[in-house]
Amino acid sequence: MPRKLPDWLAPAISVLLFCLAGLALIPYPGLQNDELFFSGPIYFADASFYRLEIGALKIPIMVMSYTGALKTWIYEALFQFLAPTEWSVRIPVLLTGMATVWLTWVWVRRMAGPRAAAVAAILLSTDTIFLMTNTFDWGPVALQHILLMGGLVALDRWIRGTEPGKGGNPMLALAFFLWGLGLWDKALLVWPLGGLAVAALCVYPRETLRRIQWKPAAIALAALLIGAAPLVKFNLKLHGQTATANAHFTAADIGGKVTAFRHTVDGSTLFGYMVYRNGGQYQIRPRHAIGQAAAWIASVAGDHHRNAMLPAYATALVCFVVLLFIGSPARRQLSFLLITILIAWAQMAFNKGTGGASHHVILLWPFPVVFLAVAFTSVADRFARYGIIALAAVVAFLATENLLTTNEYLTAFAVNGASGGWTDAIYRLAGSVEKSESTSWYGLVDWGYLNGLRLLHEGDLPVFIAQAPLAGVTPTDEDRAEILREIESPDRVFIQHTDDKQMFPGINGRFRDITGQLGYAEKVTRIIHDRNGRPVFELFRFEKN
Numbered sequence: 001m002p003r004k005l006p007d008w009l010a011p012a013i014s015v016l017l018f019c020l021a022g023l024a025l026i027p028y029p030g031l032q033n034d035e036l037f038f039s040g041p042i043y044f045a046d047a048s049f050y051r052l053e054i055g056a057l058k059i060p061i062m063v064m065s066y067t068g069a070l071k072t073w074i075y076e077a078l079f080q081f082l083a084p085t086e087w088s089v090r091i092p093v094l095l096t097g098m099a100t101v102w103l104t105w106v107w108v109r110r111m112a113g114p115r116a117a118a119v120a121a122i123l124l125s126t127d128t129i130f131l132m133t134n135t136f137d138w139g140p141v142a143l144q145h146i147l148l149m150g151g152l153v154a155l156d157r158w159i160r161g162t163e164p165g166k167g168g169n170p171m172l173a174l175a176f177f178l179w180g181l182g183l184w185d186k187a188l189l190v191w192p193l194g195g196l197a198v199a200a201l202c203v204y205p206r207e208t209l210r211r212i213q214w215k216p217a218a219i220a221l222a223a224l225l226i227g228a229a230p231l232v233k234f235n236l237k238l239h240g241q242t243a244t245a246n247a248h249f250t251a252a253d254i255g256g257k258v259t260a261f262r263h264t265v266d267g268s269t270l271f272g273y274m275v276y277r278n279g280g281q282y283q284i285r286p287r288h289a290i291g292q293a294a295a296w297i298a299s300v301a302g303d304h305h306r307n308a309m310l311p312a313y314a315t316a317l318v319c320f321v322v323l324l325f326i327g328s329p330a331r332r333q334l335s336f337l338l339i340t341i342l343i344a345w346a347q348m349a350f351n352k353g354t355g356g357a358s359h360h361v362i363l364l365w366p367f368p369v370v371f372l373a374v375a376f377t378s379v380a381d382r383f384a385r386y387g388i389i390a391l392a393a394v395v396a397f398l399a400t401e402n403l404l405t406t407n408e409y410l411t412a413f414a415v416n417g418a419s420g421g422w423t424d425a426i427y428r429l430a431g432s433v434e435k436s437e438s439t440s441w442y443g444l445v446d447w448g449y450l451n452g453l454r455l456l457h458e459g460d461l462p463v464f465i466a467q468a469p470l471a472g473v474t475p476t477d478e479d480r481a482e483i484l485r486e487i488e489s490p491d492r493v494f495i496q497h498t499d500d501k502q503m504f505p506g507i508n509g510r511f512r513d514i515t516g517q518l519g520y521a522e523k524v525t526r527i528i529h530d531r532n533g534r535p536v537f538e539l540f541r542f543e544k545n
Helices: 009-025 037-043 070-078 086-112 114-126 128-136 142-161 169-185 187-203 205-211 214-227 229-237 254-266 289-301 309-326 331-349 358-364 367-381 384-415 425-432 450-456 477-487 507-517
Strands: 050-054 057-064 441-444 463-465 492-497 520-529 535-544
Touching: 009 086, 009 114, 009 128, 009 384, 037 057, 037 070, 037 450, 050 229, 057 070, 057 229, 070 086, 070 169, 086 114, 086 128, 086 142, 086 367, 114 128, 114 367, 114 384, 128 142, 128 358, 128 384, 142 169, 142 187, 169 187, 169 214, 169 229, 187 205, 187 331, 187 358, 214 229, 254 309, 254 331, 254 358, 289 384, 309 331, 309 367, 309 384, 331 358, 331 367, 367 384, 425 450, 425 520, 425 535, 441 450, 450 463, 477 492, 477 507, 492 507, 507 520
Parallel strands: 441 463, 441 492
Antiparallel strands: 050 057, 492 535, 520 535
């Protein structure tokens, strides 16, 4: 009789696959502005949205009205020991994603058994968008995932380890403390937490209400408030600005948000945003073995810009209906997961400015993957041996399709290059600028490279935002005076994207028009290209006409 494989083997392999794929991707995209948003207060205290000042000490509390400085604190400590590079920025995020895969396996194993947990771990670790958002973390989402799942594992241990009202409260406190930290990290954690709460009341009303007693409720609330204390302080000081500035109900663009969800599921959403779909004249041969291997696999496997997860999820929904009809024990678990997903998605879909991009949609994960894993496993279990063989074949097929989609991104990075704010030209730009006798300040005309320059120079590069006076369509006399002060000094160099790479369309032209009216003209001194040879940045000074 064959020896049974250990339960931990599937998550161990899954975590290893996740790690290797992330390491392969890390060197290609340049450090992106939003990916580095956490770093602003590390090098410039006034960059924080809200801070606590104790004498000369300025402690960042919030980096946006709904995003806290938890990641800033973590990297402030890391950068005491590590130089800021793409590796030191991204590997901690990758490790966080690996931990999330493992925690998901632990949670699903307790909820639905080792087989469903193995399927969930394999499909989550190979999910392309989950991998990329938990490697580059421009959302940010990595801390959201690990704190959510860490809280769920702790809460599960509390529920299973105690009778209502009897002991075991450290795990309860840990769960809500982690969720409090998650809310401070990014208040959008309220989406999955809200979904979980509604699902628990709908599917497990008796069990949930039985647990809501004054002592555990008080412990949970206290732990939540301790974890979210910086967020609470900020909102008490600014009259609930997290909600008032960001929560606005709207049913507009629901179709676009459904499309964003679909493209996140099928893995195609980042083509064109993070990497060029077609390099055209700037296509190059991959320079390193990993890129060469990826390109060869892509040439053999054919087009895999989309995975097979959309039909897989549709099939899982059919399985759910069947299991519901026949009264399967899994129906409650599946109902719980489906309600969680729907409530969480509705909160982002019916709010202004959210739900239309992958870094919001991915906050629903890992619940869609867990839903699929439980549905498929429950059906397979009803067919004994042949069901398990079919399940293994389906999971292997889906995981392979996921990996091939990830390989398409890797190939596109190696051949076509990173696009938009992810351009690898940021490294060459950072290497070409420094403070010198002939240059005292660098003026940044466009958005997208401030945080990269600050981080790669560890805050030592003197920069200022040149586009600030251009916010209005018609500049005022004060705007013109400010621009004149910026451009008349001969020791100032300005940096802008080339016209075809502008992040704020038309900003270069507006700047030229205004400076031309003031009697000055741009003199380009250097053009910075990306790895593929595309001109991306221009360095220039101003000369009097």
